Amino acid sequence: MEELSHALLAGRSPGDAPGPSLGRRFMLSLAAEDSPHFPLSGFHTWYAERCARRFKVSRIPFDALEQWYSEPGSGNLRHRTGRFFSIEGLRAEDGDRVTAGDARPIIVQPEIGTLGLLVREFGGVLHFLMQAKMEPGNINTVQLSPTVQATRSNYTRAHGGSVVRHLEYFARPGRADVLVDLLQSEHGSYFLHKRNRHMVVETTEDVPPHGDFHWLTLGQLRLLMRREHVVNMDSRTVLSCVPIDSAGFAPAGAAGFGAAVLHSLSPAARPRHTLAELTRWLTDMRAGAPGSVRRVPLRDTERAGWVRTADAIARPDGGGAFAVIGARVEADNREVTSWSQPLLEPTGTAVHAFLATRLDGVLHVLVQAYEEAGSLNGPELAPTVQCLPGERSRYLDEVVSAPASRVHYDVLQSEEGGRFHRAESRNLLVEAPEGFPVEQPPEYRWATLDQLARITRFGHHVNIQARTLLACLPSTW
């Protein structure tokens, strides 16, 4: 397993890998809580400066959205060029009956974007080139994004001369060593079949400095993920795909629950179920998910209680987890300095939590097979608790009412700021109480963090909410 994961990611065949494995190199970076080359003290000054820059995001009525229009007949919100994305309707259907489910608004964005992290060694330790990026929906406007967030049209143009800085490392074959290259899903409750390409590439070249970019080790990023709204969703999901081999790694700081988390990330952590059992169980769950969905006119959501006013599409009965709104953005570091667009605004905070317990001394998290309406491949592995704003679910009470002694991570993080307005989730890692039953309902399974990471690296198997947690959990160490 180890062999495959690393070989697939490193582009090497088993047996011919020279030097330390990729998983060990990333582990060394995770252990580096600061960098002599790019110390955190300097980072904080730089980041504060970036955040001080002036951006203005204001709500506007749909009629005032430049270049956007409501399609006659369907009512779908579209851009006049046909590009970017559209807001349409989605209706779930039961496999056995024609019965129409409730339609809801959904973002349709077929293009596959690239989220790319550039890494480079400084003093023998891998550093990630992070970008201070403004997104209109961000809670503190500027967060750390991957080196590039590019659409396919950016990407294709990159062969000529790109407007997206550093894109050449990802788009030009041979320019950098490709360590990770995977397609992953995004929020299926908000997006229809959305996928992004996740890339990590390594260069040995000197990269010209630029004021919007900063190098950080995984260890520094881990500390920053203890803070709210600093590391953006796109960064977290790419970081979740990075292989970390913590086997035998016992630095001075490793003790208590954090050490258990670190051990669970290692291939030496003996799991309750084999990887084969877990993937077969997911196949079973996928085969049993009978539904299909149909894109319908946005207007069809009215029958399900969605009401369109001049400046919002929302459910006055409180039944929806979000509203669609219009926004105007004025900024100074994007390709265009001002634009307007629809945004999806959640009605509250989502909750994404793992319950964890030790089985035969090894920390396991409880994953569930969970399908969202816009999921492409049916159920994926999700956190124990995944609740949209206002939703309730099994284990929610255990998670939110746990005593502080059992709560090892509890941090608000932002979701995608380019499409969502101030969307945040509360991310938790909670130790299950004594006597918590090992046997759980059939749609749940215990997995080590190493297993979750390996399944993540298959692509399209672990959802965005679980991937955020996977990226954040090393910060408990």
Next chain:
Amino acid sequence: MEELSHALLAGRSPGDAPGPSLGRRFMLSLAAEDSPHFPLSGFHTWYAERCARRFKVSRIPFDALEQWYSEPGSGNLRHRTGRFFSIEGLRAEDGDRVTAGDARPIIVQPEIGTLGLLVREFGGVLHFLMQAKMEPGNINTVQLSPTVQATRSNYTRAHGGSVVRHLEYFARPGRADVLVDLLQSEHGSYFLHKRNRHMVVETTEDVPPHGDFHWLTLGQLRLLMRREHVVNMDSRTVLSCVPIDSAGFAPAGAAGFGAAVLHSLSPAARPRHTLAELTRWLTDMRAGAPGSVRRVPLRDTERAGWVRTADAIARPDGGGAFAVIGARVEADNREVTSWSQPLLEPTGTAVHAFLATRLDGVLHVLVQAYEEAGSLNGPELAPTVQCLPGERSRYLDEVVSAPASRVHYDVLQSEEGGRFHRAESRNLLVEAPEGFPVEQPPEYRWATLDQLARITRFGHHVNIQARTLLACLPSTW
């Protein structure tokens, strides 16, 4: 890699696998061209008897289809219960423009069926329990199908008491040892997002004999795949997921091109590209496929030239690769003895072919990244040539005009007989001529058969046409 494939399939962790590996056990079965327990001579008598049974399939007008109706407004063909499948419209859309592509009829069948092969050792050799099954669209009516072809509703009922014979081996956890359990795609030009669950399970129990079932080794099946229309599509696709480790296996019969095929199936075959390179290339191809599709009313296909008459939906201009027709079936070995249903009738024979060549002495086939309109995950790995009836494509001439000395497999096989009427494909393995360039366009790559088999076992990476070829190619040995 080897370790992963086998561990994933056998449900074992690397290192703790007792006895010969699964790949070796299947190789032994592949080498067994006859079985002392179930000799081919007996098989042929049994099969001839099954084929002699009376079935009647007749074309009828849509109005005469019992339980099927045209939905008012959309014109979609549906079953009154909402079950089974429907015939609707599908329109491809460009990612960057709203431009509507041409709509075509498509089969919508969201339910995931199970295709299951039961295996058991006789005299130390694995045998597969094959079923003589009538499907209305089959060219010779009765073909060898997997032990079970079950819908989810069959499957769920199986826990009580099933109408599908042998289903309990697949549906009841722990009843048999699960060797393969994967989701795979089906024809994306005819089906929207269709997926099937592929299972191979092993029992050590005595299985009560039944007149519709017969045990066969892989070697016997290999000989039968040299014949036209005997081993059905569902059997071929499940067989393509079975791991075969031919490393060091050199039985007396192995010589010439067949031996090269056998060697290419082995992990010892040194590939031109690593598995990591191949999967990254496929990711790149998937990320670059910009399209999205939309289910539309069947009626919308009229604008694209599809004309509906009393007994067919077809393109009189010859532009479509198929027509939709109605059929009545009278049979005596299915759950119900008579029924009627729509079928999709291709206008001719499809061509699926691999060009093969030796690179550094190792046989490679030229795979392409190919997307069909109804594909769920974008492009999958496809044969070098994949042409619907009437279509032309790159390399088609090289394949169909090759001299016999370079044609190592050329056999007509049937596609899915439950939904298609007399759909057949010409399946070829053709050696490339001398001087055929190693460098090929970016959407093509050379792969060994072992690599193709491994990628198949990821699920959703190799399309049904390439899987049929993968299953059939050992028959050249």
